[in-house]
Amino acid sequence: xxxxxxxxxxxxxxxxxxxxxxxxxxxxxxxxxxxxxxxxxxxxxxxxxxxxxxxxxxxxxxxxxxxxxxxxxxxxxxxxxxxxxxxxxxxxxxxxxxxxxxxxxxxxxxxxxxxxxxxxxxxxxxxxxxxxxxxxxxxxxxxxxxxxxxxxxxxxxxxxxxxxxxxxxxxxxxxxxxxxxxxxxxxxxxxxxxxxxxxxxxxxxxxxxxxxxxxxxxxxxxxxxxxxxxxxxxxxxxxxxxxxxxxxxxxxxxxxxxxxxxxxxxxxxxxxxxxxxxxxxxxxxxxxxxxxxxxxxxxxxxxxxxxxxxxxxxxxxxxxxxxxxxxxxxxxxxxxxxxxxxxxxxxxxxxxxxxxxxxxxxxxxxxxxxxxxxxxxxxxxxxxxxxxxxxxxxxxxxxxxxxxxxxxxxxxxxxxxxxxxxxxxxxxxxxxxxxxxxxxxxxxxxxxxxxxxxxxxxxxxxxxxxxxxxxxxxxxxxxxxxxxxxxxxx
Amino acid sequence: xxxxxxxxxxxxxxxxxxxxxxxxxxxxxxxxxxxxxxxxxxxxxxxxxxxxxxxxxxxxxxxxxxxxxxxxxxxxxxxxxxxxxxxxxxxxxxxxxxxxxxxxxxxxxxxxxxxxxxxxxxxxxxxxxxxxxxxxxxxxxxxxxxxxxxxxxxxxxxxxxxxxxxxxxxxxxxxxxxxxxxxxxxxxxxxxxxxxxxxxxxxxxxxxxxxxxxxxxxxxxxxxxxxxxxxxxxxxxxxxxxxxxxxxxxxxxxxxxxxxxxxxxxxxxxxxxxxxxxxxxxxxxxxxxxxxxxxxxxxxxxxxxxxxxxxxxxxxxxxxxxxxxxxxxxxxxxxxxxxxxxxxxxxxxxxxxxxxxxxxxxxxxxxxxxxxxxxxxxxxxxxxxxxxxxxxxxxxxxxxxxxxxxxxxxxxxxxxxxxxxxxxxxxxxxxxxxxxxxxxxxxxxxxxxxxxxxxxxxxxxxxxxxxxxxxxxxxxxxxxxxxxxxxxxx
Ligand SMILES: Cc1ncc(COP(=O)(O)O)c(C=O)c1O
Ligand SMILES: Cc1ncc(COP(=O)(O)O)c(C=O)c1O
Numbered sequence: 001x002x003x004x005x006x007x008x009x010x011x012x013x014x015x016x017x018x019x020x021x022x023x024x025x026x027x028x029x030x031x032x033x034x035x036x037x038x039x040x041x042x043x044x045x046x047x048x049x050x051x052x053x054x055x056x057x058x059x060x061x062x063x064x065x066x067x068x069x070x071x072x073x074x075x076x077x078x079x080x081x082x083x084x085x086x087x088x089x090x091x092x093x094x095x096x097x098x099x100x101x102x103x104x105x106x107x108x109x110x111x112x113x114x115x116x117x118x119x120x121x122x123x124x125x126x127x128x129x130x131x132x133x134x135x136x137x138x139x140x141x142x143x144x145x146x147x148x149x150x151x152x153x154x155x156x157x158x159x160x161x162x163x164x165x166x167x168x169x170x171x172x173x174x175x176x177x178x179x180x181x182x183x184x185x186x187x188x189x190x191x192x193x194x195x196x197x198x199x200x201x202x203x204x205x206x207x208x209x210x211x212x213x214x215x216x217x218x219x220x221x222x223x224x225x226x227x228x229x230x231x232x233x234x235x236x237x238x239x240x241x242x243x244x245x246x247x248x249x250x251x252x253x254x255x256x257x258x259x260x261x262x263x264x265x266x267x268x269x270x271x272x273x274x275x276x277x278x279x280x281x282x283x284x285x286x287x288x289x290x291x292x293x294x295x296x297x298x299x300x301x302x303x304x305x306x307x308x309x310x311x312x313x314x315x316x317x318x319x320x321x322x323x324x325x326x327x328x329x330x331x332x333x334x335x336x337x338x339x340x341x342x343x344x345x346x347x348x349x350x351x352x353x354x355x356x357x358x359x360x361x362x363x364x365x366x367x368x369x370x371x372x373x374x375x376x377x378x379x380x381x382x383x384x385x386x387x388x389x390x391x392x393x394x395x396x397x398x399x400x401x402x403x404x405x406x407x408x409x410x411x412x413x414x415x416x417x418x419x420x421x422x423x424x425x426x427x428x429x430x431x432x433x434x435x436x437x438x439x440x441x442x443x444x445x446x447x448x449x450x451x452x453x454x455x456x457x458x459x460x461x462x463x464x465x466x467x468x469x470x471x472x473x474x475x476x477x478x479x480x481x482x483x484x485x486x487x488x489x490x
Numbered sequence: 491x492x493x494x495x496x497x498x499x500x501x502x503x504x505x506x507x508x509x510x511x512x513x514x515x516x517x518x519x520x521x522x523x524x525x526x527x528x529x530x531x532x533x534x535x536x537x538x539x540x541x542x543x544x545x546x547x548x549x550x551x552x553x554x555x556x557x558x559x560x561x562x563x564x565x566x567x568x569x570x571x572x573x574x575x576x577x578x579x580x581x582x583x584x585x586x587x588x589x590x591x592x593x594x595x596x597x598x599x600x601x602x603x604x605x606x607x608x609x610x611x612x613x614x615x616x617x618x619x620x621x622x623x624x625x626x627x628x629x630x631x632x633x634x635x636x637x638x639x640x641x642x643x644x645x646x647x648x649x650x651x652x653x654x655x656x657x658x659x660x661x662x663x664x665x666x667x668x669x670x671x672x673x674x675x676x677x678x679x680x681x682x683x684x685x686x687x688x689x690x691x692x693x694x695x696x697x698x699x700x701x702x703x704x705x706x707x708x709x710x711x712x713x714x715x716x717x718x719x720x721x722x723x724x725x726x727x728x729x730x731x732x733x734x735x736x737x738x739x740x741x742x743x744x745x746x747x748x749x750x751x752x753x754x755x756x757x758x759x760x761x762x763x764x765x766x767x768x769x770x771x772x773x774x775x776x777x778x779x780x781x782x783x784x785x786x787x788x789x790x791x792x793x794x795x796x797x798x799x800x801x802x803x804x805x806x807x808x809x810x811x812x813x814x815x816x817x818x819x820x821x822x823x824x825x826x827x828x829x830x831x832x833x834x835x836x837x838x839x840x841x842x843x844x845x846x847x848x849x850x851x852x853x854x855x856x857x858x859x860x861x862x863x864x865x866x867x868x869x870x871x872x873x874x875x876x877x878x879x880x881x882x883x884x885x886x887x888x889x890x891x892x893x894x895x896x897x898x899x900x901x902x903x904x905x906x907x908x909x910x911x912x913x914x915x916x917x918x919x920x921x922x923x924x925x926x927x928x929x930x931x932x933x934x935x936x937x938x939x940x941x942x943x944x945x946x947x948x949x950x951x952x953x954x955x956x957x958x959x960x961x962x963x964x965x966x967x968x969x970x971x972x973x974x975x976x977x978x979x980x
Contacts (some may be wrong), residue, residue: 306773
């Protein structure tokens with residue numbers, strides 16, 4: 001961003017630094033989509049949004065429930081007599097029934113192996129607000145948190161922008177299926193220490209955004225041991241807990257520490273209804289800390305991001321309807337599984353593989369064979385082709401701080417079945433075209449890495465429609481005009 | 491708060507400092523109320539809550555509108571087809587119709603003398619979140635804002651706790667009707683400079699909480715000149731704009747700068763629907779900045795406190811119904827005027843006066859004649875009597891950083907007419923009892939300052955039911971058990 005000289009001196013460092021993270025390809029992809037969004041009839045050549053971790057597959061169930069439960073809303077004849085009491089309700093503890101509903105949901109999603117205490121539920125403005133709140137409670141400006149990479153692109157802003165924290169990536173490798181190893185944790189920790197950086201904890205998203213995988217118990221135990229040994233915190237962002245759609249099941253950190261000898265004061269969970277229920281607009285975030293002081297402090301901070309009492313009231317009724325919730329969760333994983341299968345199998349048929357996954361609203365697509373060279377620059381060049389030519393807004397691995405170029409996150413639950421088919425068809429064409437460019441024919445039957453790679457050179461006609469130069473996209477300081485639409489990064 | 495040694499070192503400075511402001515009489519009053527709330531039949535001797543700036547007088551109008559507009563909700567048969575699109579909506583710009591509705595409301599409340607641009611409306615979690623957001627945009631940790639005192643007790647937390655800013659009070663005097671003078675501003679500014687404190691701006695609530703008065707145009711112009719001369723910011727918290735119920739009318743800072751030659755980049759407005767509409771539970775806060783960079787930065791920060799899209803949708807319809815809004819605002823000021831009159835006249839009849847006011851949901855009661863001595867200690871002693879014996883939770887002036895002891899804020903719009911009568915009766919009894927103690931009889935017909943003052947000595951039987959010692963209440967570091975209910979401070 002460019003500031004007038006007066007503004008640069010008038011405003012805060014936070015306002016004038018770049019740590020909001022919007023000057024990145026991740027956001028450029030959004031802009032490309034926003035300026036030319038796909039529509040089956042009005043704009044069939046538009047960009048398909050596959051950079052949005054939304055869960056749109058079960059709204060029919062929700063809407064049915066809404067119609068059957070008019071008393072769950074304060075805006076119906078059945079509920080309006082509660083309008084006043086709810087409109088003026090701003091207890092930091094949130095509505096009791098709401099907390100109870102959320103605690104039950106969290107327990108159920110964790111397979112009812114742990115009971116969550118409604119009195120520990122602290123509300124916040126989405127997981128975005130919850131993550132920031134936890135950081136404000138745990139660390140001072142200049143302190144750092146370790147974050148296994150690849151990690152959620154929003155973490156940089158959410159965890160670090162206003163708190164002044166630094167994130168230290170813990171590199172995970174494809175050769176290891178991106179598992180978080182103790183060795184990698186130790187290495188990152190020691191490196192930080194050598195640079196005099198005070199590491200206050202580790203934060204992981206489980207299931208992972210962008211990988212779509214769940215942490216196994218062994219890894220989780222090793223994480224707990226690690227933070228115990230160092231006397232630092234472990235924050236588990238479990239926002240995708242209920243999006244797990246096949247085995248292995250999702251295991252909450254709450255279950256792990258149940259039978260471990262560890263300092264529970266170090267363990268904190270972040271949750272939200274944005275993904276599991278598909279309500280990102282409602283801004284329901286949760287901090288669940290096993291540390292009483294953190295819980296009390298987070299509760300005071302909830303004044304900055306309380307959930308609308310209108311929304312609390314509705315969700316209290318919905319989440320306490322156990323039959324509905326059970327059915328919703330079952331149906332939701334079924335539909336996610338089906339969609340995930342359709343998408344990944346469709347890609348496999350044209351020779352594109354992805355990391356084996358069983359959760360989330362996305363998968364991690366392996367485009368390494370298509371890179372000219374194994375660099376972030378080449379990844380972003382390929383990404384530019386995909387977005388401008390193939391017209392799919394997928395997200396490049398570098399926006400998730402992935403240490404290996406060539407991976408892309410593909411979201412699959414924010415569109416209908418027809419759009420999935422269009423997207424798959426575009427990818428198929430793109431791949432075939434690449435093969436044609438190589439062979440001058442379609443006779444090549446299998447994926448031919450080396451040749452394919454050459455075919456996507458910058459002189460290829462596939463590159464000539466770029467909106468921005470790769471150099472532009474690479475520089476975090478390049479002036480990008482304000483986005484007309486700044487949508488939550490998901 | 492007491493922390494375990496490990497937690498003191500494990501948690502952040504923010505988590506372990508006292509700047510959340512809850513260890514104050516203001517919050518103790520809440521606790522006293524919460525542990526023994528008044529109810530006309532179940533608990534007629536309970537504490538009456540007069541520490542809560544809520545606007546409960548017009549919910550009949552709102553509820554009628556709700557019933558007439560079922561399509562304004564996504565939870566009715568008429569609106570449910572929009573449920574999905576709204577539940578997934580999380581554009582940082584907020585719903586266009588919602589912004590338009592808010593902008594229209596702000597214009598109307600300002601007497602339609604200025605037009606507010608919907609594109610400048612940035613949403614936040616209540617004025618609480620909006621105020622913090624503005625501070626994050628404008629100042630760095632250690633910087634300061636000048637705040638004319640007495641000022642809203644929540645400012646300390648909202649503006650300073652997580653941002654690391656300091657507040658420098660600008661003392662306003664009763665002899666001057668608590669007007670904000672250029673001289674007082676200059677004095678505070680210079681004092682700060684001498685202490686090497688970097689003053690980044692001035693923040694004022696207009697209408698004032700706790701005074702219930704509106705700023706006159708001349709004072710506002712002088713504020714604008716002051717910030718212009720110093721090249722610092724002016725933030726106007728106009729959350730009580732529409733609670734003005736008699737002349738002089740409310741004037742928005744937007745109107746003032748319209749015909750002034752000044753740097754508009756320095757001017758920022760905070761607004762909310764918590765008071766004017768009476769919806770604190772919905773957490774609707776607004777930042778309206780004339781500085782583009784601040785607006786863009788605040789918009790990025792709105793990710794931490796977006797308004798629930800369910801609530802945006804409802805309010806979009808309500809606020810765009812101009813006939814309804816017009817009628818609501820007229821009726822609301824009428825009822826506020828009536829209530830204010832009943833209350834202040836009732837007090838006058840027993841000899842208690844208050845600052846002349848015409849706005850807000852409270853008035854500023856003058857109890858100086860009842861103080862043993864003109865100190866904060868004496869004020870808190872009197873307050874303890876009022877809360878524990880008279881059983882009214884009014885708020886002592888010291889919680890608003892008032893430089894003169896003996897003033898109390900009395901909220902009047904959060905109760906029904908019967909409760910008002912009970913409260914007035916209790917005050918009357920209290921005053922008469924004081925007189926009796928002095929005279930041994932009721933023959934004294936007029937308020938007898940000196941004697942009355944003596945009668946409230948700490949040996950008086952009026953003092954023997956205190957929950958806490960004054961010393962306890964005075965110390966910001968005294969260990970107070972966690973409040974079972976931590977409600978938003980209003
Ligand atoms: C891992 C992770 N954490 C937090 C968030 C923010 O979610 P919310 O919408 O609840 O703020 C997201 C959204 O994509 C996410 O993927
Ligand atoms: C002057 C002032 N600003 C801000 C607030 C906070 O309001 P909100 O409920 O919108 O966060 C209040 C609440 O009392 C207030 O009086």
